Amino acid sequence: MEELLEILNELHPDIDFNTQQNLVDEKILDSFDIVTIISEVADVFDITISAEEIVPDNFNSASALYSLIEKKMDDED
Amino acid sequence: MYNHVLDYLAETVARVPEKTAFVGENLSYTFRQVYDISRSIGSAVLSKGLNKEPVIVFMQKSPQTIVTFFGVVNAGCYYVPIDEEMPAARINLIFENCQSKLMICDNNTVKLAQELSFDGDILIFDNICDYKTDNKLLLNVRERAIDTDPIYIVFTSGSTGVPKGVCACHRSVIDYVEQLSSVLEFDENTIFGNQTPLYFDACLKELYPTLKFGATTYLIPHQLFMFPVKLVEYLNENKINTICWVVSALTMISTFNTFAAVVPKYLRTIAFGSEVFPVKQLNIWRDAVKTASFFNLYGPTEGTGMCCYYPIDREFSADETIPIGYPFKNTDILLLDNEDRQVEDGEPGEICIRGTSVTLGYYNNPDKTKEAFVQNPLNKFYPEIIYRTGDIGKKNDRGELVFLSRKDYQIKHMGHRIELGEIEVNVNVLDEIKFSGCIYDSVKNKIVLFFVGDITAAELSKAIKERLPRYMMPNNIISLKNMPFTANGKIDRVELKKIYNEKYINKN
Numbered sequence: 001m002e003e004l005l006e007i008l009n010e011l012h013p014d015i016d017f018n019t020q021q022n023l024v025d026e027k028i029l030d031s032f033d034i035v036t037i038i039s040e041v042a043d044v045f046d047i048t049i050s051a052e053e054i055v056p057d058n059f060n061s062a063s064a065l066y067s068l069i070e071k072k073m074d075d076e077d
Numbered sequence: 078m079y080n081h082v083l084d085y086l087a088e089t090v091a092r093v094p095e096k097t098a099f100v101g102e103n104l105s106y107t108f109r110q111v112y113d114i115s116r117s118i119g120s121a122v123l124s125k126g127l128n129k130e131p132v133i134v135f136m137q138k139s140p141q142t143i144v145t146f147f148g149v150v151n152a153g154c155y156y157v158p159i160d161e162e163m164p165a166a167r168i169n170l171i172f173e174n175c176q177s178k179l180m181i182c183d184n185n186t187v188k189l190a191q192e193l194s195f196d197g198d199i200l201i202f203d204n205i206c207d208y209k210t211d212n213k214l215l216l217n218v219r220e221r222a223i224d225t226d227p228i229y230i231v232f233t234s235g236s237t238g239v240p241k242g243v244c245a246c247h248r249s250v251i252d253y254v255e256q257l258s259s260v261l262e263f264d265e266n267t268i269f270g271n272q273t274p275l276y277f278d279a280c281l282k283e284l285y286p287t288l289k290f291g292a293t294t295y296l297i298p299h300q301l302f303m304f305p306v307k308l309v310e311y312l313n314e315n316k317i318n319t320i321c322w323v324v325s326a327l328t329m330i331s332t333f334n335t336f337a338a339v340v341p342k343y344l345r346t347i348a349f350g351s352e353v354f355p356v357k358q359l360n361i362w363r364d365a366v367k368t369a370s371f372f373n374l375y376g377p378t379e380g381t382g383m384c385c386y387y388p389i390d391r392e393f394s395a396d397e398t399i400p401i402g403y404p405f406k407n408t409d410i411l412l413l414d415n416e417d418r419q420v421e422d423g424e425p426g427e428i429c430i431r432g433t434s435v436t437l438g439y440y441n442n443p444d445k446t447k448e449a450f451v452q453n454p455l456n457k458f459y460p461e462i463i464y465r466t467g468d469i470g471k472k473n474d475r476g477e478l479v480f481l482s483r484k485d486y487q488i489k490h491m492g493h494r495i496e497l498g499e500i501e502v503n504v505n506v507l508d509e510i511k512f513s514g515c516i517y518d519s520v521k522n523k524i525v526l527f528f529v530g531d532i533t534a535a536e537l538s539k540a541i542k543e544r545l546p547r548y549m550m551p552n553n554i555i556s557l558k559n560m561p562f563t564a565n566g567k568i569d570r571v572e573l574k575k576i577y578n579e580k581y582i583n584k585n
Contacts, residue, residue: 010553013535014542024303030547031303031329032491036521038333051305051335059303 080224085288099140118148121205133180155227158276224248238502242440256405270317323492350374375401400477417454512560514568526551
């Protein structure tokens with residue numbers, strides 16, 4: 001989780017990603033952020049998020065995104 | 078001969094009044110509605126006594142905004158679109174520049190508008206969309222219209238921190254619409270999927286060809302550009318066959334292997350521009366949508382939309398650059414060297430635009446206009462203005478134009494044109510900041526801001542959000558103890574790039 005928060009904080013240092021639950025609906029993330037997050041998550045966690053997984057539910061909070069990452073890491077083991 | 082952009086609308090409404098023209102998230106308009114509402118709004122604007130003046134349009138992206146543009150034009154005035162995305166400080170600079178007496182808002186923006194430092198009248202769309210049409214007055218205005226009168230002012234980034242208002246006239250827009258439509262083969266069956274915001278000239282590609290042909294434009298909800306599968310499904314649901322998008326919107330789809338899940342079924346024309354399209358991504362698109370034609374477009378706002386096009390007609394390998402091709406008919410491109418002579422074929426030179434597509438200049442800004450809109454140095458015999466783009470290009474072995482680089486610190490980020498200097502100026506005004514310098518990481522497409530000062534990156538980020546539009550926000554903010562300077566006292570951007578690269582390499 002720490003590594004994910006680091007990626008997110010670098011993009012938006014002024015946002016508290018531990019508490020924010022509406023990153024998409026409140027327009028905190030934009031398409032640039034999504035592209036950057038996916039490519040940096042791929043580097044750090046060695047997983048590939050597929051197009052079908054790029055949906056609002058997976059990106060509305062750091063914890064939702066982290067569950068997706070954990071699930072993918074389990075699947076790829 | 079047309080001398081007014083709304084001549085297109087008058088013809089189309091007579092032919093297909095009940096056809097759908099513009100579709101938004103919650104409402105759509107037929108050509109009949111576009112015609113009637115824009116005449117009502119035109120009459121309301123005239124009732125305020127305006128005559129060939131700028132009118133601020135501050136509305137959320139919707140078919141209502143488009144109709145309001147046409148309403149302003151019906152009144153013989155010109156529209157100045159602003160957007161919620163722009164912070165108040167920037168909007169106030171635009172007001173100062175335009176000295177407009179009238180602003181049109183919608184119910185969502187009117188509260189924000191009242192908090193800005195605007196001295197003129199404010200009208201609300203809902204109150205004027207059925208205003209009593211004054212046919213006699215509208216006709217009178219139209220009969221006095223000439224095609225060198227302005228139609229809009231759109232604001233682009235300025236390196237001194239003050240945005241520059243590019244002002245275009247009817248003749249330039251009509252010329253652009255005619256040439257673009259013939260190259261991209263728009264017709265009455267064209268269904269556009271608009272991606273670009275309405276506060277730039279990029280949306281000309283959809284707005285006016287829709288009027289000309291009686292075509293249809295869907296304003297694609299902004300959020301869909303974050304979610305590639307949903308976006309392609311939207312294109313298919315609405316049978317969208319023509320898209321003119323910035324490159325980053327197209328690569329958002331191709332990089333994530335979206336086509337394994339869903340493929341666009343109706344696309345036949347795919348145009349892109351404003352940035353270099355990586356060949357690998359282009360090839361993914363070409364494989365997925367084999368029957369579509371692809372076009373690379375190039376042009377600055379000062380040249381009215383786009384001024385060059387290249388139809389992708391051959392295979393490109395990953396290390397090649399896609400040419401910007403050829404000027405549109407009725408536009409000429411000069412490549413000038415440092416001494417204002419035309420370069421030899423194959424040599425690099427500054428891309429300069431000649432022709433009707435050259436806009437009127439920067440509104441209320443003679444100094445900046447003089448720098449870029451200049452007498453054609455090759456013509457000593459009569460006044461002829463060309464626009465110096467600041468882009469360096471050359472002709473390749475095939476005689477096609479190729480973009481090489483910029484002369485200055487202007488960058489393209491997510492399709493937006495940004496002066497790094499404008500970001501720095503807006504950072505430097507903060508009391509806590511001693512120095513700041515911006516660079517662009519063109520591999521990861523990140524705006525990187527370095528600063529020296531008594532403030533954290535988080536506080537700084539928060540503070541500049543109030544001064545910069547979202548697309549100009551740095552994507553990485555790095556605090557330094559000392560700022561590197563060059564021998565003659567300027568911020569050393571080469572050294573900043575080195576610091577950034579080292580930081581990045583150490584991290585991985």
